Amino acid sequence: MTATRTDVEPGPPRELLYRRRVGLVAAARELWASRELVWTLAERDYLARYKQAVLGFGWALFTPVALMVVFTVFFRRVADVDTGGAPYPLFSYLGLLPWTFFSTSISQGGLSLITNKMLLNKVYCPREVFPVSSVVVAGIDTAIALLALGALFVIYGFVPRLTSVWVPVLLLIQVTFTTSVALISSAVVVHLRDIRHALPILLQLGLFATPVAYGIDTIPAHLRGLYSVLNPLAPVIDGYRRTVLLGQQPAWDLVGLGGASSVVLLLVGYRLFKRLETGLADVA
Amino acid sequence: MLPEGAISARHVWKRFRADRSKRDLRDSMRRLKAQLGGRRTPWTWALQDVTLDVEPGDSVALLGPNGSGKSTLLKILTRVMYPYAGSVDVSGRVGALIEVRAGLHPELSGRENVYLYGTLLGLRRREVAKRFDDIIEFAELQQAVDRQVKFYSSGMQMRLGFAVAAFLEPHVLLVDEILAVGDASFQHRCTERMHEVLAQGTTLVFVSHDLAAVEATCRRGLWLQNGVVQADGPLAGVMGGYREWIDASAASGGTMDGIVRLRRTTVAPPRRDEVPRSHGPLDVELSIESPESTPATVCVGITEGTAAPIILLERQLHLAEGRTDVRCSIASLPLPRGRFYVWVVAYDVKRTLLPWQPAGSFDVVGPDLDRSPHGIVQLAPVHVETTWDEDRGDAIPSAPVRRLGSSRG
Ligand SMILES: Nc1ncnc2c1ncn2[C@@H]1O[C@H](COP(=O)(O)OP(=O)(O)O)[C@@H](O)[C@H]1O
Ligand SMILES: [Mg+2]
Numbered sequence: 039m040t041a042t043r044t045d046v047e048p049g050p051p052r053e054l055l056y057r058r059r060v061g062l063v064a065a066a067r068e069l070w071a072s073r074e075l076v077w078t079l080a081e082r083d084y085l086a087r088y089k090q091a092v093l094g095f096g097w098a099l100f101t102p103v104a105l106m107v108v109f110t111v112f113f114r115r116v117a118d119v120d121t122g123g124a125p126y127p128l129f130s131y132l133g134l135l136p137w138t139f140f141s142t143s144i145s146q147g148g149l150s151l152i153t154n155k156m157l158l159n160k161v162y163c164p165r166e167v168f169p170v171s172s173v174v175v176a177g178i179d180t181a182i183a184l185l186a187l188g189a190l191f192v193i194y195g196f197v198p199r200l201t202s203v204w205v206p207v208l209l210l211i212q213v214t215f216t217t218s219v220a221l222i223s224s225a226v227v228v229h230l231r232d233i234r235h236a237l238p239i240l241l242q243l244g245l246f247a248t249p250v251a252y253g254i255d256t257i258p259a260h261l262r263g264l265y266s267v268l269n270p271l272a273p274v275i276d277g278y279r280r281t282v283l284l285g286q287q288p289a290w291d292l293v294g295l296g297g298a299s300s301v302v303l304l305l306v307g308y309r310l311f312k313r314l315e316t317g318l319a320d321v322a
Numbered sequence: 323m324l325p326e327g328a329i330s331a332r333h334v335w336k337r338f339r340a341d342r343s344k345r346d347l348r349d350s351m352r353r354l355k356a357q358l359g360g361r362r363t364p365w366t367w368a369l370q371d372v373t374l375d376v377e378p379g380d381s382v383a384l385l386g387p388n389g390s391g392k393s394t395l396l397k398i399l400t401r402v403m404y405p406y407a408g409s410v411d412v413s414g415r416v417g418a419l420i421e422v423r424a425g426l427h428p429e430l431s432g433r434e435n436v437y438l439y440g441t442l443l444g445l446r447r448r449e450v451a452k453r454f455d456d457i458i459e460f461a462e463l464q465q466a467v468d469r470q471v472k473f474y475s476s477g478m479q480m481r482l483g484f485a486v487a488a489f490l491e492p493h494v495l496l497v498d499e500i501l502a503v504g505d506a507s508f509q510h511r512c513t514e515r516m517h518e519v520l521a522q523g524t525t526l527v528f529v530s531h532d533l534a535a536v537e538a539t540c541r542r543g544l545w546l547q548n549g550v551v552q553a554d555g556p557l558a559g560v561m562g563g564y565r566e567w568i569d570a571s572a573a574s575g576g577t578m579d580g581i582v583r584l585r586r587t588t589v590a591p592p593r594r595d596e597v598p599r600s601h602g603p604l605d606v607e608l609s610i611e612s613p614e615s616t617p618a619t620v621c622v623g624i625t626e627g628t629a630a631p632i633i634l635l636e637r638q639l640h641l642a643e644g645r646t647d648v649r650c651s652i653a654s655l656p657l658p659r660g661r662f663y664v665w666v667v668a669y670d671v672k673r674t675l676l677p678w679q680p681a682g683s684f685d686v687v688g689p690d691l692d693r694s695p696h697g698i699v700q701l702a703p704v705h706v707e708t709t710w711d712e713d714r715g716d717a718i719p720s721a722p723v724r725r726l727g728s729s730r731g
Contacts, residue, residue: 048370056404074441078437078447085434086429089429160425161418161420161443162401319397
């Protein structure tokens with residue numbers, strides 16, 4: 039600290055500079071205390087959305103089902119997908135459910151701090167409630183979209199295998215990863231506004247970089263580890279297909295890598311969010 | 323540990339970027355390049371070394387002209403913003419009325435909004451449910467609870483927002499100029515509710531351009547000027563100093579320079595040997611010096627001394643390079659007897675050319691206003707010439723037919 043400050047403006051002495059320290063545990067505790075707020079915000083977004091949309095709750099079904107139909111009709115023609123014997127619509131729909139959850143969470147959650155900037159500027163609350171409530175909304179959408187999965191099971195006379203008991207573990211990784219990305223993108227978008235225009239394109243690319251329409255075995259075996267670290271949705275989707283459709287264990291090595299990577303991303307992302315949060319109201 | 327309801331803000335500094343630039347990639351790159359090149363990004367101070375200690379149950383008014391940092395200080399106390407330097411400690415539940423309409427969602431019904439805003443302010447849903455009837459009654463929205471808020475008038479939205487916040491029962495209540503809108507009777511109830519809350523031992527920090535309301539509510543005053551504490555102490559003394567400052571800066575005319583300068587302000591009737599009278603003519607003459615030729619919007623406000631005008635007169639014009647003289651002729655002045663102030667602002671599409679500031683004052687000779695009955699707050703002292711006729715029918719003396727007539731104003 040030998041550099042001499044040549045400010046024309048007088049400033050505060052160095053030792054007075056404000057340092058905001060938030061431990062992750064304290065932050066998580068505060069978020070937990072605000073759980074009713076998260077829920078109320080999710081409810082607000084839901085009610086507001088369905089008071090406007092003609093399609094109402096059907097909207098949550100529309101996106102994944104439409105994509106599933108498109109994939110079934112077109113994609114399978116050009117690429118030969120090995121589904122391990124399961125019907126392709128079921129195979130792709132099981133990929134589309136987590137993908138739609140992720141993409142809705144990021145497209146809504148990424149902008150959540152901008153859409154709520156009126157509030158950010160006026161009321162105090164732990165700021166992560168906004169992206170987290172977007173994830174909750176996407177979760178409700180997914181729950182509704184499960185109806186179509188049930189219908190597919192009936193249509194194909196297919197019974198989920200017993201190994202489906204592993205689904206909650208996979209779900210946990212899916213939610214962890216999605217929440218991390220929602221936190222990071224929301225905070226970054228506030229500081230770099232033009233990222234928001236890139237977000238939809240990035241998500242489109244993400245759909246093809248994720249084994250939604252195809253299976254994970256399209257990726258060369260020696261790259262799958264790295265792939266799972268970079269995109270934890272890949273081993274998760276693969277896991278859903280193995281457990282629900284094929285009666286197999288998930289590929290635990292890949293799932294483990296994806297899970298570890300998600301947890302690290304959550305810790306890093308939450309910390310980054312808390313750091314960027316300090317300046318949110320100044321620029322909002 | 324501070325006792326509940328105490329505020330301790332010590333040596334608080336806050337700065338903002340001087341250039342309100344877009345926050346995008348290109349901007350960040352430019353800034354990075356400037357930093358690598360050794361240039362520092364320009365900052366302006368919004369608060370400098372502000373210290374405010376408040377005991378539980380005390381009531382403090384923040385005084386100061388626009389842009390002096392009052393809202394910024396309140397935001398730092400609520401933790402909406404963080405200081406650049408210094409320490410801030412507020413203990414207990416904090417309720418902030420910064421912009422009560424901010425928490426409302428237009429698509430939702432009044433009922434849904436009460437829950438939304440209540441939870442935003444930190445209540446549990448259970449607690450909102452317990453207060454729900456009181457809130458709706460206070461806001462007088464019994465008929466409209468299930469209507470979407472986008473169909474509410476702005477007054478109704480205001481009432482809803484304030485009512486939720488008023489039943490928050492916080493330890494510390496921060497109020498920022500929220501009472502500037504809304505109808506008079508509701509304002510009065512808000513003020514009353516604030517007194518009630520104060521009587522329950524809540525700590526209050528209050529910002530209002532309504533100096534009378536401030537005097538009726540607060541014990542202590544903190545006067546900010548360009549982010550620096552000018553005076554701190556019992557309200558009477560601080561308020562006296564602040565009023566003197568308003569008078570002085572109005573008298574000196576154009577103390578603050580923007581891109582353009584206000585060289586001279588004259589406020590007088592067109593016949594210079596006369597004095598300003600109620601319903602008489604008045605000319606406001608501004609002499610503006612501009613470094614460049616530019617289109618501008620000039621706004622002249624007439625106020626009671628505060629920054630909130632009773633009358634606002636706006637004109638689009640073109641400023642020449644050098645001096646431009648502008649005269650605004652008011653044909654008939656709708657003001658009662660008293661001292662009034664002329665405030666001026668000038669801006670173009672992109673910039674503020676001259677910040678909103680007092681530029682002159684004048685005394686009006688004329689009638690006093692009618693005294694307002696207890697419980698009615700008069701918003702602006704406008705005088706209207708009236709005549710009243712009463713026409714009593716003989717048949718039903720208990721139900722007089724009244725006709726109101728007014729002459730030209
Ligand atoms: N988010 C912001 N970004 C940049 N400048 C700001 C921001 N908020 C306030 N300021 C500046 O800080 C100063 C103090 O503003 P404010 O606290 O709103 O004053 P007051 O409430 O007393 O009118 C003003 O010069 C204003 O322009
Ligand atoms: Mg303000």
